[in-house]
Amino acid sequence: MGLGLLASRTLKTSRVLSSQYSRFRPIVTKPGLQSPDASAAAPATQPEPTPPPPKKPVGGARVHFTNPDDALEVFVDGFPVKIPKGMTVLQACEIAGVDIPRFCYHSRLSIAGNCRMCLVEVEKSPKPVASCAMPALPGMKIKTDTPLAKKAREGVMEFLLMNHPLDCPICDQGGECDLQDQSMAFGSDRGRFTEMKRSVVDKNLGPLVKTVMTRCIQCTRCVRFATEVAGVQDLGMLGRGSGEEIGTYVEKLMTSELSGNVIDICPVGALTSKPFAFKARNWELKGTETIDVTDAVGSNIRIDSRGPEVMRILPRLNEDINEEWISDKTRFCYDGLKRQRLNDPMIRDANGRFKAVSWRDALAVVAEVTLQVKPEEIVGIAGKLSDAESMMALKDLLNNMGSNNVWCEGTGTSPNADLRYRYLMNSSIAGLEKADVFLLVGTQPRVEAAMVNARIRKTVRASNAKVAYIGPPTEFNYDCQHLGTGPQTLIEIAEGRHSFCSAISNAKNPAIIVGAGLFERDDKDAIFAAVEAIAKNGNVIRPDWNGFNVLLLNAAQAAALDLGLVPESSNSIESTKFLYLMGADDVNLDKVPADAFVVYQGHHGDQSVYRANVILPSAAFSEKEGTYENTEGCSQQTLPAVPTVGDARDDWKIIRALSEVAGIRLPYDTLGAIRSRMRTVAPNLLNRDEIEPAAFGPSLSPDCSQKISSTPFKAAVENFYMTDSITRASKIMAQCSAMLLKK
């Protein structure tokens, strides 16, 4: 915020004034304030001093003129600025580089105009104007720095602080509080309110959001967020006047997968993070800009850490992926990083108990086993949280051993890695906003990728897009037509026998989203062929629009398929003698032969550890640098926020070390070297923050002779809050599953 400059200016002037009047009145005013006409007229007669150079737009705001004829010119503090029609005065000021203080206004929510903090002076308007709610008109002369505007802000601030408790020292928002900052910048140094402050009962919104409702300033951002973005109409503004409260009226928890975002949008400390309560101050924390791996969206996050501990996770702005929201799983899974961690290499002894050993011993044991087994008996499975570098190393290691049975969990037994469009979200996440009809096939984006669901909801709200769904009965937070539960419905649509066909063919930009849960089905090729038939009939794939989408489930999936982690034979796991699990916890290990040697390399003592013979501790996503490709094919990078736990090492380093002990040394020693190796396989993984679109369309898809089965689709994610080893170790996620999921 550019409030610092204004703050110093405001503070300077008020100091001069208070010395003049302080003996008599606490709140001071200049004679010019009493007659705004006089002050407005005064500069006209004076000779204009040379104006300062124009300011840059606030926060790099850009103006996009859809229609050049709609441009209009307004004057902000004397500078002309061109803006498109329909912008508000506040937005015009932002373009002109003037930051207007605000509480209730939020660019992603509807306009409420109830905090009155954004008052500015507009020439020829008798009163100060709430700039967030006033449309800018041609030739408007907006003044943001006049005595009238300053007095208005000071007055509003005094009213807001009237009933606001003076508990900043014990408030978790302290240090990052809009009210605190703006009262420093625009408020007075004292108030005139001498009565008792009101107090409000705290509400119980569940295990994630802590409420201290006395601090609430009734900006209604949370109400609008819950109604508009999260799609749970539970919060409301109850009562009237000084008794006004935010509440649910009936006792109700906030059962949204995006509820954590109300913590960010609350401008005061009324809604704060429950798990983070009283843990740290924001100025003690080190922020690391990284990527979330709990789903395939790759939300941009900032990990705030203090020393070796992750304290909290906050969203970062990325308009193309997560806008400025993140899901509750992303935000609150961090306590799982502290629990059940593997910190030493361990070997299972004859009694079946694990014994901590040195890296040298552990690697020697593993290397010896690899030399004894036949190449076709070696199997490697990468976990859903693996980064591209370590998957590259794993594949190279196993290939050097002579085996090609390496895959990533969740991609099924025979994934089709040759056709990239078959596993990517081809219209991109931001591109979904252009769609006007959605067909969800075997996917419930609300639990599989909450940010994608938020995007669909945004589209439905903005353009009344139609959504239809094929899959098990479930709840959506937008209007959704449930067409059926299984492939039968899909075939009906593909053959043009279903009533929904006309909706697709009449749509301008139809989007089909196929869930990655279908990868596990035996008839997946037939299902994809049916979806492609629908796409062909409905003209879903065109040069200007590609609405054929696959919504992946895991952070590692896209990169794994790009790198070609495809098993040679589909039932190799049944005859394996040496199984290398790189963080793979959701693989069914029942069929692994009893005499097979299982190595588990990972960061959490999760499900697969029970079967492992050797444990090699590795770093979690918060502790390493790694490349992840999200469901739309955009590769992004994590950065280490905290040091690794105990004796753990990065995944690729462990594999590199093992290769040397086993006598098949991999030719890379640095992250740079392994990335140049990746460049030869999948160069798109190195183009950071860029979407690499699929090169070919369904015209190349092979003919399918498979028969579609009639088994209905299954839900891919049973429990939104616990999907991987980190979230399963998290206490907060366990609380959420217990309290928020309907049994």
Added chain:
Amino acid sequence: MSVLRINGGQVGWTRGETWVDSGFAKAQSKTKLRPNKWAQSMGDEQITLLHIDGPDNNPDLPWEFSEANKAKVKGILPHYPSNYKQSAVIPLLDLAQQQHGGWLPVSAMNAVAKVVGVAPIRVYEVATFYSMFNRSKVGKYHLLVCGTTPCMICGSREIEGALLKHLGVERNVADYTNGSEGYTYNYYVGFCREDVTTQRVVEIVEMLRKGEKPPVGTQNPKRIMSGPEGGNTTLLSDPKPPPCRDLDAC
């Protein structure tokens, strides 16, 4: 149910309701300082903005508009554009309140939400905003004494004291056991009985007990409607036209 609004100087009928009000500021500060305790001990939902489940007020109780009222609902809804059906929420809440003995259980609000097609919280917002909607059970007569500044100057505190003494109840405590009067404070909202005195308020209550209807408006027999005592002192003739306006020149 009736609500009677009694004012420092003024008391009045609305749709057979008796309101008596007074001492608002005091009650308000008391309420706000310990809302939770207040809510539980007083059981008064009018003040708190949180619904507490009770045997006669919980979302599981079935509630529906009566057949006669369903016809009225059909008459009310077309007054509003079909894409703004939620505009009908106030008349429908009023209808529901009349049907349910003068107060709105949470299931009635849910039923209204269903009719207008919005989330229940949007209806709760409206019902909590307007003090005329009672969200907890009220007596047959709902007495409200106004406590705003003009009424307080006219003696609303004394009137309230006399009323409480006569009824033998406490402020904000509805006494359903022996009689039919419930009593809560309120703001002055408009249509009141005016010129009430400490004697007159007792007379009004006694009239209600006998089943009579106390006269509407001013209780001072010397006043007619809102006019001053003893007849008009101003505006005795027709107003003069503006002197500067020459109609012929227009």
